[in-house]
Structure formats: structure tokens, C-alpha cells
Amino acid sequence: MKVLKFGGTSVGSAENIKTLLSIVAKEKLQSNPVVVLSAMSGVTNLLTDMAERAERGEDYDASLKEIEAKHFAVIRSLLPAAAQNPVFTRLKIFFNELEDLLQAVTNLRELSLQTKDQILSYGERCSSFMIAHIASQQFVEALYVNGSELIKTDSNFGQAKVDTDLTEMLINDFYKANKSTVLFVTGFIASNAAGRVTTLGRGGSDYTAAVWGAALNAEEIEIWTDVNGMMTADPRIVKKAFSLPELSYTEAMELSYFGAKVIYPPTMIPAFMKKIPIVIKNTFEPDFSGTYIKSDVKASSLPIKGISSIDHISIINLTGSGMVGKAGFSGRLFSLLSREQINVVLITQSSSEHSITFAVKPTDAGQAISLIKKEFELELDANKLALPEVENNLAVLAIVGENMKRTPGMSGRLFNALGRNGINVRAIAQGSSEYNISVIINAADLSKAVNAVHDAFFTDLKRTLNIFCLGTGNIGKTLFNQLKEQMPFLAANNDLQVKVAGISNTRKMIFNPEGLSLEDWETNLVMNGEQADLASFVERMKALNLPNCVFVDNTAAESPIEFYQGIFESSISVVTCNKKGNSADFAQYKSFKDTARKFGVDFYYETNVGAGLPIIRTLRELMMSGDKVARIEAILSGTISYIFNNFKGDAGFYETVKEAQELGYTEPDPRDDLNGKDFMRKMLILARDAGYPLEAVDVKIDNILPEACLNATSVEDFYAELQKNSAYFEELKTKAANDKKVLRYIGKLEDGNVEISLQMVDDSHPFYMLSGSDNIISFTTDRYKSRPLVVKGPGAGAEVTAAGVFADIINVGA
Ligand SMILES: NC(=O)C1=CN([C@@H]2O[C@H](COP(=O)(O)OP(=O)(O)OC[C@H]3O[C@@H](n4cnc5c(N)ncnc54)[C@H](O)[C@@H]3O)[C@@H](O)[C@H]2O)C=CC1
Numbered sequence: 001m002k003v004l005k006f007g008g009t010s011v012g013s014a015e016n017i018k019t020l021l022s023i024v025a026k027e028k029l030q031s032n033p034v035v036v037l038s039a040m041s042g043v044t045n046l047l048t049d050m051a052e053r054a055e056r057g058e059d060y061d062a063s064l065k066e067i068e069a070k071h072f073a074v075i076r077s078l079l080p081a082a083a084q085n086p087v088f089t090r091l092k093i094f095f096n097e098l099e100d101l102l103q104a105v106t107n108l109r110e111l112s113l114q115t116k117d118q119i120l121s122y123g124e125r126c127s128s129f130m131i132a133h134i135a136s137q138q139f140v141e142a143l144y145v146n147g148s149e150l151i152k153t154d155s156n157f158g159q160a161k162v163d164t165d166l167t168e169m170l171i172n173d174f175y176k177a178n179k180s181t182v183l184f185v186t187g188f189i190a191s192n193a194a195g196r197v198t199t200l201g202r203g204g205s206d207y208t209a210a211v212w213g214a215a216l217n218a219e220e221i222e223i224w225t226d227v228n229g230m231m232t233a234d235p236r237i238v239k240k241a242f243s244l245p246e247l248s249y250t251e252a253m254e255l256s257y258f259g260a261k262v263i264y265p266p267t268m269i270p271a272f273m274k275k276i277p278i279v280i281k282n283t284f285e286p287d288f289s290g291t292y293i294k295s296d297v298k299a300s301s302l303p304i305k306g307i308s309s310i311d312h313i314s315i316i317n318l319t320g321s322g323m324v325g326k327a328g329f330s331g332r333l334f335s336l337l338s339r340e341q342i343n344v345v346l347i348t349q350s351s352s353e354h355s356i357t358f359a360v361k362p363t364d365a366g367q368a369i370s371l372i373k374k375e376f377e378l379e380l381d382a383n384k385l386a387l388p389e390v391e392n393n394l395a396v397l398a399i400v401g402e403n404m405k406r407t408p409g410m411s412g413r414l415f416n417a418l419g420r421n422g423i424n425v426r427a428i429a430q431g432s433s434e435y436n437i438s439v440i441i442n443a444a445d446l447s448k449a450v451n452a453v454h455d456a457f458f459t460d461l462k463r464t465l466n467i468f469c470l471g472t473g474n475i476g477k478t479l480f481n482q483l484k485e486q487m488p489f490l491a492a493n494n495d496l497q498v499k500v501a502g503i504s505n506t507r508k509m510i511f512n513p514e515g516l517s518l519e520d521w522e523t524n525l526v527m528n529g530e531q532a533d534l535a536s537f538v539e540r541m542k543a544l545n546l547p548n549c550v551f552v553d554n555t556a557a558e559s560p561i562e563f564y565q566g567i568f569e570s571s572i573s574v575v576t577c578n579k580k581g582n583s584a585d586f587a588q589y590k591s592f593k594d595t596a597r598k599f600g601v602d603f604y605y606e607t608n609v610g611a612g613l614p615i616i617r618t619l620r621e622l623m624m625s626g627d628k629v630a631r632i633e634a635i636l637s638g639t640i641s642y643i644f645n646n647f648k649g650d651a652g653f654y655e656t657v658k659e660a661q662e663l664g665y666t667e668p669d670p671r672d673d674l675n676g677k678d679f680m681r682k683m684l685i686l687a688r689d690a691g692y693p694l695e696a697v698d699v700k701i702d703n704i705l706p707e708a709c710l711n712a713t714s715v716e717d718f719y720a721e722l723q724k725n726s727a728y729f730e731e732l733k734t735k736a737a738n739d740k741k742v743l744r745y746i747g748k749l750e751d752g753n754v755e756i757s758l759q760m761v762d763d764s765h766p767f768y769m770l771s772g773s774d775n776i777i778s779f780t781t782d783r784y785k786s787r788p789l790v791v792k793g794p795g796a797g798a799e800v801t802a803a804g805v806f807a808d809i810i811n812v813g814a
Pocket residue numbers: 470471472473474475476504505506507532534554555556557559560577578579607608610611638664665666667668795796797798801
């Protein structure tokens with residue numbers, strides 16, 4: 001036979017009670033189960049609140065009515081009119097008794113734990129009586145049992161301890177006498193030797209089920225709740241959390257101790273003692289197999305079973321020489337706290353024994369401090385102990401699993417995930433069983449931390465990158481198209497998911513931490529976006545505090561640059577095709593690099609030079625492996641390359657520039673290409689990456705434009721001047737053609753000097769053969785001395801640039 005326990009939600013409405021009864025009916029086909037029931041959802045909270053109100057002399061009528069209405073609605077809906085009366089009558093008696101109790105509390109303005117237990121007991125008594133009666137319509141064998149009479153405890157009201165031997169005997173006797181019935185037993189409540197009602201602690205109905213299961217040597221204890229068993233993490237925090245098919249008792253205990261509220265931890269003990277499996281099932285998905293908690297779990301390939309967390313915790317630090325070598329110190333400290341029922345969640349002690357840190361519920365911190373001050377008055381007076389310090393707004397994250405014991409590198413993986421996401425660890429504790437490693441972090445970082453750690457351990461699942469994109473122009477738009485098309489490929493081949501959590505252009509900005517749809521981002525941004533504001537875009541990105549976060553700058557603007565530093569300092573990586581950042585002051589360039597390194601995040605800007613061509617990456621790898629750059633020669637303006645490759649025969653200069661712009665090769669302002677500024681930025685970035693601390697003024701640039709074009713004050717003006725000066729360009733073209741040469745705008749870095757010059761080259765020159773927007777770069781280095789390393793290909797255009805940004809994004813954290 002089995003013991004089936006149904007929680008608050010499962011008994012919370014007429015609809016759910018019907019489902020519950022169909023589960024019981026199905027089980028009954030095998031053998032009569034014992035059914036343990038909680039109070040209807042919300043009722044225990046209402047009862048607690050009413051009791052406290054009564055103690056303060058406040059009115060509690062509304063809550064009483066609410067409880068009545070909740071039950072009566074179920075009775076009316078699930079019982080035929082003729083069968084309702086006995087239940088109404090009995091429940092009314094319960095409510096009258098409850099009211100009398102509350103009145104007494106009001107009169108005395110005193111709420112003892114004993115009275116509180118008595119008040120709370122009505123939640124389970126009402127629900128169980130009502131449900132047993134409803135069940136009796138379906139099967140005559142249904143019997144209501146006030147379980148408080150069968151579970152015997154000490155007099156520790158609120159959290160009573162069960163007298164196992166006596167209880168087992170009483171349960172067995174009762175069960176034998178009622179073998180042909182289906183028992184509907186009140187969970188949570190018990191009684192002491194004097195027959196006073198006690199309770200088994202919050203979540204105690206699970207415990208009741210375990211006590212019955214153990215007493216009757218049940219085949220299984222089923223805990224029916226509203227989730228699919230125990231999961232790898234709280235599914236409200238981690239969307240990717242999944243149900244665990246099997247857990248050992250210890251693992252289940254550790255997971256539930258640190259927050260997984262699926263099962264009340266002490267439940268495991270009676271079941272563990274008798275090796276009775278506990279199964280956690282979902283009332284609303286009864287066919288789902290749920291989680292088995294048992295002793296003979298199959299070996300698992302998962303390095304950990306799950307991550308649990310407590311979102312509010314305070315820590316208390318005790319330091320002082322008085323603790324060194326004093327064997328009794330921690331004994332005194334922790335027995336003091338335990339005596340006063342202060343639950344210590346976690347303890348760490350420095351190896352010098354000079355300090356002890358322990359975590360408690362924030363509501364217990366104040367009391368803990370005053371107790372310590374009293375207990376250690378002498379040590380404090382003698383300065384052997386410093387005044388205890390409290391830190392608030394903290395959280396605990398714990399990874400749990402028996403495999404940790406056998407697998408090296410688990411803590412490395414944990415701390416790496418936390419470190420990369422800028423999560424400061426305040427204290428660490430590893431259970432001596434090695435079944436858990438717990439860390440204390442800021443409460444504000446908890447969601448980010450749990451997600452990052454989940455990603456780090458459950459690597460079979462997709463790694464998620466959360467990106468915030470600035471700029472929806474030529475490159476931004478193309479990137480979104482590529483991302484949309486490649487999502488399935490990424491998921492299948494790289495186990496990667498890229499979520500666009502925020503988008504902004506100069507007009508509008510929009511956010512969705514779950515990821516914006518890339519099908520309709522454009523209309524969504526226009527229709528639902530808010531007024532754009534760069535500073536608040538960055539602030540919101542930081543505040544969302546998502547794990548594996550990347551800021552993607554697809555603008556040509558200067559304004560985003562000032563935010564990079566703060567973004568790195570928030571442990572957010574930056575991917576940018578915007579060259580303005582890396583080509584401003586050297587000090588700033590250096591600071592970006594140093595800060596990204598310091599905060600363990602990435603700074604990728606491959607597209608700053610040669611669009612998607614692997615130029616920055618190639619140089620970085622050369623430098624990292626100790627090579628030295630002697631010379632760089634390069635054509636790095638895709639626009640000018642296109643112009644010189646196409647400004648031939650009858651083609652006009654002005655028309656060719658226009659074409660380059662239409663093809664998406666130029667900067668948003670094409671003057672930046674033709675005046676050499678864009679090329680200068682690229683040479684400067686390369687020089688810096690090659691180890692030269694240069695500034696923009698150090699780059700010598702040949703002008704390819706006549707003065708009037710350079711001085712144009714607007715883009716229209718500029719194009720007009722190009723047309724006016726066509727003779728100048730024609731002359732250049734003719735001269736080159738006559739000499740059988742081509743025009744090339746070539747940058748050179750040698751001995752730390754950088755120059756960009758207009759040259760006419762013949763077919764013996766390696767840069768002669770180019771077409772389209774081709775870029776070419778040759779690196780002469782210590783290793784590539786006699787023949788340089790050459791990279792060549794299209795160096796401008798939306799597709800190749802967006803592809804480079806895309807590659808940078810997926811390399812973040814890889
Ligand atoms: N076209 C190409 O072949 C290559 C371009 N790039 C770089 O790509 C970047 C983008 O170029 P395009 O897409 O052609 O420019 P674009 O002018 O088409 O788009 C720029 C976008 O940035 C947005 N924007 C500008 N300032 C902003 C601000 N303060 N806040 C929010 N959004 C802002 C604009 O609203 C627009 O959506 C430039 O930095 C360019 O140097 C880099 C390599 C190659």
C-alpha cells in the first residue's frame with residue numbers, strides 16, 4: 001500500500017479536489033491508500049495572520065469569512081444538495097471553535113505557541129473532513145481521520161518532535177482496525193502526551209505522510225504537489241531547469257534544505273530509515289513520472305544534481321583572538337543559537353580560527369547579535385572578541401550532488417561561472433560530505449548567479465548569451481537577420497542560444513529579458529518601444545543583471561564609448577564594430593582592455609579592421625604567442641578599394657562613390673572614408689594591438705581629395721564638390737591607365753611609424769590584383785620574415801560585417 005499526500009494547491013479548489021480524487025480512485029484499484037491532506041492553499045497563512053491580529057486586538061472577521069467561503073464554495077460545487085448539510089454543520093462547528101479561540105486571544109492579548117498550534121490545526125481539519133466527505137460519494141470506504149490523535153510528540157509547540165515508537169504503534173493499531181477503508185488524514189498536526197494539539201513545522205504534512213509511510217512500511221510515499229518533481233533549479237529563476245528523475249535521500253535533503261520548497265526536509269528521515277521511496281508527483285500532470293527519492297539511485301552522468309538557493313540571508317561575522325584555540329567557543333556559540341531556535345543556515349571558519357562567519361534568516365539576525373553580546377560579555381569587554389557585525393541583503397547558492405565527491409574540478413567550475421559574471425563571493429562552505437558547496441553572494445546577483453551556474457554545469461543544455469544591441473542600421477539590421485536564420489543551427493551545432501534582451505537606436509528602445517522575437521523586432525520597436533535614452537539603456541541592461549551578458553555596439557557614434565568602461569566593470573562583455581572607442585585616446589583604449597581583463601569579460605572588435613576578415617584575431621594570436629610585428633602593409637578601406645577597382649573606363653568618380661555607399665561599404669558619413677579618417681582609425685587600432693602606444697595625430701595621411709571636397713560641410717555638399725572636381729579624378733585615372741598601373745591607398749606600419757599613402761602600382765605589386773571591396777593585409781613578423789602572412793577578401797559590406805560581429809558574439813565566454 002501507498003501513502004499519498006496532497007499539498008495546498010492540490011486541495012485548493014473544487015476542480016483540483018476532483019483531480020485529486022481521480023488519482024486516489026486509480027490508486028485504490030491496486031490497494032487502499034492512506035491519503036494525507038494539507039490545508040487549502042492560503043488557509044494556513046490566513047490563520048496565522050488572524051491569530052496575530054487577535055493578539056494585537058485587531059479585527060479578523062474578513063479572513064474568517066474568506067476561509068469559510070473557500071470551503072463552502074467547494075462543498076456547494078462538489079456535493080449534491082442533500083449531502084451538503086452534515087459537512088456545513090461540522091465545518092460551522094469548527095469555525096465556531098476557531099472564533100472562540102481567537103476571541104480568547106483577543107481578550108488576553110496573548111498568543112502562546114500552544115494556542116497558535118490549536119488555531120492552525122483547523123486548516124487541515126476543515127480540508128480533510130470536507131474532502132473525506134466528498135470522497136465518500138465516490139467510495140463508501142472513505143473515512144476522515146483527525147491524525148493529531150495518532151501522532152504523538154513532545155510539547156515543542158510549532159515544531160514538535162515525534163515519539164516514533166508510540167506513534168507507530170497507534171498508527172498500526174488504527175490502520176488494522178480500519179483496513180477496509182480509505183483514510184483521509186489531516187497532515188501537519190499531532191498531539192502531546194496531554195492530548196494538546198501540536199504541529200510538525202511548516203511543510204509538516206509531508207512529514208505526516210512519511211511518519212504514516214514508515215509506520216505502515218508503505219511501498220511508497222507519494223508527495224503530490226503542483227510541479228513536476230524536484231528540478232535542477234528553481235524554475236521561476238532558471239527557465240531551463242528540468243526535472244530530476246532520481247535523487248538519493250541526502251541529495252534531496254540538501255536540495256530542499258537550501259530552498260527547493262518541493263518537499264519538507266525532515267520528511268526524508270523516516271523514509272530513509274525504512275528505505276521507503278518517496279515519489280514527488282504533479283497533481284496536474286499525473287502521468288509524468290516525477291522524482292524518485294530512494295537509496296539505490298542509478299549512477300548519473302550529471303556532475304551535480306541541482307542548484308538550490310535561499311534568496312534572503314544575513315551573515316554575522318565574529319572575529320577576535322578570544323576564539324583562537326578555544327575549543328569550547330563555537331560549541332558555546334552554536335548551542336546558544338540553537339537553544340533560542342535560531343536556525344544557522346551555514347557556517348565558515350577561517351583556518352586561523354580567528355573568525356567565524358555564519359548565516360541566519362534576516363529576521364533572526366538582531367536577536368542573534370543580542371544573544372552573542374550577552375553570552376560573550378566578558379570576552380567583548382576584554383577585547384578578545386570584536387563586536388559582531390551583520391551583513392544583510394545576501395543570498396545563498398548551493399550546488400548539490402553525490403557525484404561531486406568523485407569529480408575533481410567542481411568548485412573550479414562553480415567559481416569560474418561566478419567570476420565571469422562579476423559575482424562577488426562573500427563566504428564559502430563545503431559540506432564535509434562533499435555533497436554540497438555553498439556560497440554567499442549579494443541577493444541582487446542571485447538570479448544571474450543561479451542561471452550562470454546552471455549553464456556551467458548542465459552543459460548538455462544550450463549555453464545562453466543575453467545580448468543588448470545598440471544600432472539598427474545597415475549592420476544592426478543585417479545581424480538580426482543572420483541571428484534569426486541561424487538560431488536553429490546554433491542550437492543544434494554549438495549548443496548555444498542567443499537571446500536579444502534589448503535593442504535601441506536613436507529613436508526607440510525596447511527590452512525583454514526572455515529574448516525579443518527577431519521575426520517582428522522592427523515593428524515591435526516602433527510600436528512598443530519607449531523613447532530611446534542611451535544612459536538608461538545601459539542602466540537597464542545592468543539592472544536586469546542577466547548572466548553571460550554582452551553589449552553589442554553597432555553604431556558609428558561616439559556617445560556609447562563613454563559607457564564601455566562601466567559596462568566592463570559590471571562584468572558585461574562588449575562586442576563592437578564601432579571603431580570610435582579603440583581609436584580615441586590610447587589611455588582609454590588601454591583602460592578598456594585592462595578593465596575587461598580585470599573583470600573576466602571579453603572585448604571583441606574584429607570588425608574594426610577589415611570587417612569580418614580575421615585580422616584582429618590573427619594579430620592577437622601572433623602577439624599572444626610572442627611573435628613581433630616588424631611591418632604591416634595593408635589596404636583597409638573597402639570603400640576606396642571599391643572605388644579604385646571600379647573607377648575605370650567610362651565610370652565617373654562621383655557615381656562610383658555613390659555606388660559604394662549604396663552597396664553599404666561606406667561609413668554612415670562617406671566623407672570619413674574618403675578623407676582617410678576611417679583608414680587612419682584602422683591603422684591606429686592595428687598599431688596599438690601590435691604594441692605601439694600611438695595617438696591619431698601620429699598617423700600620417702595622404703589626401704586623395706582636393707581641398708574643396710575635404711572642406712564640404714554636409715554630405716550633399718560633399719557629393720556636389722565631387723561632381724565639380726571630376727576633372728581632378730579623371731586626371732588621376734588617365735595617368736594610372738597610361739602607366740599600366742592601378743591606384744591603391746595603402747597603409748604601412750614600420751618601426752612604430754604609421755602612414756597612409758596614395759600609390760600607383762603595377763602588376764608586380766602584391767596589391768595589384770584586387771576586386772570589389774577587397775581588403776588585403778600583410779604581416780611581416782619574426783616568424784613570417786621572408787614571406788609575409790597575408791589575409792585578403794571583402795573588407796566592407798553589411799553581410800560580411802554582421803557576420804564578423806556575429807562570430808565575436810558567439811565567441812564570448814567560449
Ligand atoms: N559598412 C561596413 O562595411 C562596416 C561598418 N562598420 C561599422 O559599423 C557601424 C555601423 O554602421 P552602419 O550600420 O552602416 O550605420 P547606420 O548609420 O546604418 O546605423 C547606425 C545605427 O546606430 C544607431 N545609433 C547611432 N547613435 C546611437 C546612439 N547614441 N544610441 C543608439 N543608437 C544609435 C542609429 O539609430 C542607427 O540605427 C559603424 O561604426 C561602422 O564603422 C564596421 C565594419 C564594416
